[in-house]
Amino acid sequence: MNPTRIFNFLKRYALKHPFYVAVYVFTYFLKDFSFDEHFYSKEEIIKKLQEGKSIIRFGDGEINLLLDLKNHYHAFSPRLKSMMKEIVVSYSQKSSYILSVPIFINYSNKKLKEIGKFNVWLPFKVMFFLIFPKKVSYMDAHNFYYNQYFENVIAPVFKDKIVVYITRKETIESLKNNSRIPWSRCIFIEAPEHNALKEYENIKHNIDIELSDVSPKDIVLFFAMGPAGKYIIFEYSRIGYQCLDLGRGVEVMFTEKSLQHLI
Numbered sequence: 001m002n003p004t005r006i007f008n009f010l011k012r013y014a015l016k017h018p019f020y021v022a023v024y025v026f027t028y029f030l031k032d033f034s035f036d037e038h039f040y041s042k043e044e045i046i047k048k049l050q051e052g053k054s055i056i057r058f059g060d061g062e063i064n065l066l067l068d069l070k071n072h073y074h075a076f077s078p079r080l081k082s083m084m085k086e087i088v089v090s091y092s093q094k095s096s097y098i099l100s101v102p103i104f105i106n107y108s109n110k111k112l113k114e115i116g117k118f119n120v121w122l123p124f125k126v127m128f129f130l131i132f133p134k135k136v137s138y139m140d141a142h143n144f145y146y147n148q149y150f151e152n153v154i155a156p157v158f159k160d161k162i163v164v165y166i167t168r169k170e171t172i173e174s175l176k177n178n179s180r181i182p183w184s185r186c187i188f189i190e191a192p193e194h195n196a197l198k199e200y201e202n203i204k205h206n207i208d209i210e211l212s213d214v215s216p217k218d219i220v221l222f223f224a225m226g227p228a229g230k231y232i233i234f235e236y237s238r239i240g241y242q243c244l245d246l247g248r249g250v251e252v253m254f255t256e257k258s259l260q261h262l263i
Contacts, residue, residue, distance in 0.1 A: 056234060
């Protein structure tokens, strides 16, 4: 690291997150620093979804919140940070949800440097070391970015369900105009694109209205509303509702668009 980058790094993290700084500096120079966590295969994901598991995805944006920083979809909030941490530390094999993290945690520092992803994913690896459960199974957080993954792996599990989309206005309009969407009954609940925590209770109220006369086994909720939506999934999955955190994947489902270049 160059001197300016070192100074900025210490200025940002040293006082609030000394353990993060210590682990980051130590592991920065370890060529083989990596994990060996089990990531569910496609077949295992299908089985878990058939059993009713929900999915919550964590990426670099959620790591930012855990480090008292903003992310692309939300300003920093102590409440939101607490929510994100609760999702992480509560995770186990028996959880009602699958926690989805980048498979790059299993890549060594050397390999990450070779593919030009070292500076992107070392912060996640450090936070994974500090607070994430080990020796449990995870899903790759980028699965919904792979071409046709949703259509081929996820959608068939829910072919007979009522689908509730919770996402921004522009995406809702796009979904309504997509004749390739296979579900006969879709419900749309609008959420802000940014800083959705401000509307958290209103969004939950709107969801509750739609769920009031439907059995949990007949419905699935697709979320694309940033980090606040992840905690709604955390709450609703624990009371029997199946929820999927699709993120930007909801924008490309059943289209010719691709997000694979973002992986």
